[in-house]
Amino acid sequence: MDSIHTPYRRPGSALCRAVVVLVLLGGVLAGCDPSGDGRCEPACNSGEVCNRVTGECVPVRLKRYEGKAPGRGLAMTATGGRIFLGAIEPRNGYLLVGSLSDGQPRMYILRQFQQVGDRSLAMDSTDDRVVVGWLAEDGRYRLATHRLDGEPDRWSTVQIQGASNLDYVGTHDFDVTLDNSGVIHLAFRDERTDTLRHISIDTEAQWSLQDIDTRADEGDEQASCPDGTALDAREGLGVDPDLVVRGSDLLVGYHDRACGDLRLARRLEDDWAVSTVDQGTAGDPMGSTANITGRHPSLAVDSSGRLAMVYRDVSGSRLIFAFQRNGEFEFQIADRGSELGDFSQRRKHLVGQFATLTFDERDRPRAAYLDATDATLKVAHRSESLDEDASFGQQTIDADSPNGFSSRIVFDPSVGLVAGSETLSPTPDGLASGLQIIEDGDLP
Amino acid sequence: MKRRLYIALTILVASLHVACDDVTFMEGTTSPQSPILESTAARSRLTTGGLESLYEIRWANGVPLEFERRVVSTDFEYLALGPLDDSIDVTSWSIAVENERTTLRAEVEGFETVVPLRIEQGVGTRICRVRVKADRMDASVPINTRSQVDPDAEDPTALSALGSPTVEFTRRRTELIGSCPPLETSTALNGELDSDILTYVDDASTKFALSIADISPSQELGLLDHDVELGHVTPFDIRAGTLTIFSQPAPESSRLNTNGYTLDFDMAVESSRARCAPPGTLNPADARSPAPIPASVLESTDADAAYALSIRTLSALAQNGVRAGLGCIGLEDGSISDESEDAVSTDDLDLERVGLGELKPGSLAVPVISFGEFPTVENVPGTNVIEIGWDKFVIDIYAEIQGVPVRILHLTTTFEFALQPALSRQGSLQLQIGSIEVESAEVTSRWRHEDAQVGDLKQWARRLIILLFEDRLQLPLPVEPGAPLELVTTQVRDDDLLLLLRIDSRL
Numbered sequence: 047m048d049s050i051h052t053p054y055r056r057p058g059s060a061l062c063r064a065v066v067v068l069v070l071l072g073g074v075l076a077g078c079d080p081s082g083d084g085r086c087e088p089a090c091n092s093g094e095v096c097n098r099v100t101g102e103c104v105p106v107r108l109k110r111y112e113g114k115a116p117g118r119g120l121a122m123t124a125t126g127g128r129i130f131l132g133a134i135e136p137r138n139g140y141l142l143v144g145s146l147s148d149g150q151p152r153m154y155i156l157r158q159f160q161q162v163g164d165r166s167l168a169m170d171s172t173d174d175r176v177v178v179g180w181l182a183e184d185g186r187y188r189l190a191t192h193r194l195d196g197e198p199d200r201w202s203t204v205q206i207q208g209a210s211n212l213d214y215v216g217t218h219d220f221d222v223t224l225d226n227s228g229v230i231h232l233a234f235r236d237e238r239t240d241t242l243r244h245i246s247i248d249t250e251a252q253w254s255l256q257d258i259d260t261r262a263d264e265g266d267e268q269a270s271c272p273d274g275t276a277l278d279a280r281e282g283l284g285v286d287p288d289l290v291v292r293g294s295d296l297l298v299g300y301h302d303r304a305c306g307d308l309r310l311a312r313r314l315e316d317d318w319a320v321s322t323v324d325q326g327t328a329g330d331p332m333g334s335t336a337n338i339t340g341r342h343p344s345l346a347v348d349s350s351g352r353l354a355m356v357y358r359d360v361s362g363s364r365l366i367f368a369f370q371r372n373g374e375f376e377f378q379i380a381d382r383g384s385e386l387g388d389f390s391q392r393r394k395h396l397v398g399q400f401a402t403l404t405f406d407e408r409d410r411p412r413a414a415y416l417d418a419t420d421a422t423l424k425v426a427h428r429s430e431s432l433d434e435d436a437s438f439g440q441q442t443i444d445a446d447s448p449n450g451f452s453s454r455i456v457f458d459p460s461v462g463l464v465a466g467s468e469t470l471s472p473t474p475d476g477l478a479s480g481l482q483i484i485e486d487g488d489l490p
Numbered sequence: 491m492k493r494r495l496y497i498a499l500t501i502l503v504a505s506l507h508v509a510c511d512d513v514t515f516m517e518g519t520t521s522p523q524s525p526i527l528e529s530t531a532a533r534s535r536l537t538t539g540g541l542e543s544l545y546e547i548r549w550a551n552g553v554p555l556e557f558e559r560r561v562v563s564t565d566f567e568y569l570a571l572g573p574l575d576d577s578i579d580v581t582s583w584s585i586a587v588e589n590e591r592t593t594l595r596a597e598v599e600g601f602e603t604v605v606p607l608r609i610e611q612g613v614g615t616r617i618c619r620v621r622v623k624a625d626r627m628d629a630s631v632p633i634n635t636r637s638q639v640d641p642d643a644e645d646p647t648a649l650s651a652l653g654s655p656t657v658e659f660t661r662r663r664t665e666l667i668g669s670c671p672p673l674e675t676s677t678a679l680n681g682e683l684d685s686d687i688l689t690y691v692d693d694a695s696t697k698f699a700l701s702i703a704d705i706s707p708s709q710e711l712g713l714l715d716h717d718v719e720l721g722h723v724t725p726f727d728i729r730a731g732t733l734t735i736f737s738q739p740a741p742e743s744s745r746l747n748t749n750g751y752t753l754d755f756d757m758a759v760e761s762s763r764a765r766c767a768p769p770g771t772l773n774p775a776d777a778r779s780p781a782p783i784p785a786s787v788l789e790s791t792d793a794d795a796a797y798a799l800s801i802r803t804l805s806a807l808a809q810n811g812v813r814a815g816l817g818c819i820g821l822e823d824g825s826i827s828d829e830s831e832d833a834v835s836t837d838d839l840d841l842e843r844v845g846l847g848e849l850k851p852g853s854l855a856v857p858v859i860s861f862g863e864f865p866t867v868e869n870v871p872g873t874n875v876i877e878i879g880w881d882k883f884v885i886d887i888y889a890e891i892q893g894v895p896v897r898i899l900h901l902t903t904t905f906e907f908a909l910q911p912a913l914s915r916q917g918s919l920q921l922q923i924g925s926i927e928v929e930s931a932e933v934t935s936r937w938r939h940e941d942a943q944v945g946d947l948k949q950w951a952r953r954l955i956i957l958l959f960e961d962r963l964q965l966p967l968p969v970e971p972g973a974p975l976e977l978v979t980t981q982v983r984d985d986d987l988l989l990l991l992r993i994d995s996r997l
Binding site for chain 2: 164337338360361362363382384387388389390391392393394396399400416418419420421447448451470471472473474475476477
């Protein structure tokens with residue numbers, strides 16, 4: 047008997063293959079479909095996105111900024127052999143963050159401001175994190191962080207639990223720092239009260255708000271301007287605050303605009319102790335307490351934990367360096383603001399704006415600041431550490447166009463000293479903001 | 491510390507807008523050197539009418555009528571007249587010159603004084619008072635400079651009595667004030683006692699007449715007759731120098747004659763250099779004394795006083811003022827605001843002309859002034875013009891960029907401006923800019939883009955100088971603040987600047 051057999055596909059085999067195909071297809075589709083099975087629970091905060099594959103919330107990937115790096119409101123911090131930057135692109139209002147790569151800035155767009163105005167940025171870092179802060183249009187501060195072990199274009203907005211309950215109106219007078227336990231500290235001048243206040247945000251995004259200096263404390267010897275040095279029509283406390291962490295201490299230096307003085311506040315547990323560092327007579331016993339001083343203070347701590355600061359003496363238009371020794375502040379003139387003129391006479395230069403301070407590898411103070419007469423960046427350098435008596439020298443860091451605005455100087459053991467400032471290039475369309483970076487070999 | 495403003499210093503001070511509050515004044519000097527004084531560097535003249543006015547001012551609060559107690563011999567155990575401690579208001583002053591003798595007259599309408607009487611009788615003491623009245627008192631005393639009276643006198647330029655005065659009373663009488671029981675029972679008052687009282691008043695009046703003559707015309711007018719040192723008060727130590735003016739009356743130069751009073755001054759000027767000042771040597775104008783001041787000049791202008799300062803001294807003061815840093819000004823509070831005295835609108839600067847039209851700085855700008863050379867001062871006789879020349883005059887203009895005061899341009903210019911003294915409010919002489927001639931102007935700026943077009947810089951510099959200095963050049967008169975002097979007119983003569991002044995005791 048002849049019979050023709052059609053091979054019989056076992057229905058199970060085909061079905062099995064189809065199932066396999068479907069399973070595989072489903073798996074592939076699951077990997078491609080954003081509404082796939084990798085949900086993030088709880089939902090990610092604003093400023094983070096959900097990785098559907100891993101089901102984890104990850105920082106937003108920022109868009110790369112391809113233009114020439116600007117320098118407006120420059121902020122810098124150094125950590126782990128890297129230099130991180132924050133700056134504002136004034137024409138488009140971009141807030142840019144990034145870092146130096148082979149000496150060149152690689153920047154990303156964090157957000158866009160509707161108006162740039164007098165905006166400034168604050169930045170700080172620890173061994174594992176960088177934080178940047180800014181004042182938003184609604185008068186509230188915003189913060190973003192970047193993990194050093196993350197991709198360079200990944201930044202997270204810090205969510206502050208119940209942030210809308212924080213009772214303040216921010217100003218451009220603020221600073222940000224990170225302590226070693228990961229708590230973010232923000233010191234600022236409150237616009238409503240013209241006083242200095244402090245916000246801290248812990249790793250659980252829990253915040254606290256407290257007053258640092260209101261000039262209203264009973265028994266506060268700072269309650270009124272000393273010796274009748276009050277400046278009529280000038281009010282305000284907490285101008286140009288600069289925050290620094292020293293061990294478990296939190297310190298902030300700031301300008302008292304009403305009295306024209308430099309003040310220092312130190313946090314002791316939950317309270318703040320305020321003192322006046324300079325009433326206008328530092329470095330000049332014949333000076334007057336009516337002098338205005340203490341603008342643009344910048345604080346730094348050397349390897350021994352000694353606190354130092356540089357700041358602008360407005361009345362004398364000079365840069366003053368102060369450091370603690372045996373519990374008292376000693377003062378030096380870091381830059382008198384006196385240069386030789388064209389005709390061999392001494393000419394007064396306005397120096398000290400945007401002052402910024404760091405210590406180098408030999409614990410010697412280094413300050414960067416603006417010489418407003420020549421519109422150049424200057425660096426003042428002390429020849430010895432604070433263990434020795436020494437004087438300051440100054441060096442001008444020139445550029446093809448006016449520079450020195452928003453000056454910054456940082457130190458990292460791996461990178462060395464790095465200074466930066468905004469350059470303002472005159473063009474037929476006005477001033478174009480640029481970024482000038484000066485690395486260790488070119489600094490005194 | 492008495493403040494006095496001196497014409498020669500303040501030409502520059504006023505020119506460059508250093509305020510009085512920016513200068514310290516000290517009488518005397520810390521300079522260890524004795525300079526060589528320029529002989530007759532200044533002259534002054536006072537008319538007799540002016541001198542009369544000075545006496546009126548000098549004794550505006552009354553002339554002391556004082557005399558010690560005097561015991562007189564009477565029937566009483568003890569009777570003493572006085573002491574007198576009164577003040578007499580003089581109704582009018584006059585000076586007459588006859589036969590080269592100058593006499594000062596003081597007329598008192600309604601003379602009145604009270605003489606206390608101390609009467610002791612037994613265990614009792616009684617104080618009675620007698621009023622001495624007269625319809626009129628006329629006191630006259632010959633006067634002259636003290637150098638004529640006593641060559642060794644202190645302040646030989648002052649005026650004093652020369653010889654005995656004369657005092658006459660019209661219808662003088664006495665009257666007892668209230669009751670005086672001891673006298674009521676005595677006839678002494680109508681006899682010798684009355685005579686004693688009047689003699690006592692005569693003696694007091696003689697002393698009165700002698701004292702009214704004492705006056706120092708130069709001090710009353712606030713003219714510089716001693717050394718002073720001025721320091722620049724500034725927070726910038728490179729601008730702190732000192733200016734010292736040495737001055738003393740020229741020997742035997744004080745004269746009182748038919749036409750009034752004259753006094754000359756020997757002067758010298760020195761300075762300690764502020765580091766902002768140019769380092770070169772000074773070269774003031776050649777030394778020539780001011781011409782004598784004819785009385786006719788004062789008569790024709792109805793002026794009471796005149797002061798002529800040599801161009802050389804003016805020049806020396808201007809140059810030393812620069813050397814002392816008084817001209818290094820600007821931005822001493824480190825900020826730019828509408829409270830800054832020297833602030834100007836950036837719109838008025840015409841920045842486009844210097845290639846900065848696209849800069850868009852803040853709305854206000856302030857100038858910072860410094861110098862590459864010392865100024866020259868010359869007069870143009872017959873034109874009432876003083877020319878001040880500035881070589882390498884530097885103006886830095888500061889305005890705000892991003893809220894920070896920065897220098898936006900640097901001007902170096904050589905120019906000369908002709909200043910014409912003009913009348914002004916009390917206490918100052920306005921210097922009007924008659925003309926400005928700019929010889930050169932160079933503007934540099936880091937804020938100018940390379941394709942910017944630059945216009946006529948000399949013209950722009952000229953306009954800037956007018957903007958900064960026009961109507962701001964004030965020359966305080968060489969008198970103490972509040973002195974009753976007003977400027978009548980000025981003359982620029984061959985070798986000096988002559989100021990003609992009127993004394994007004996109402997001021």
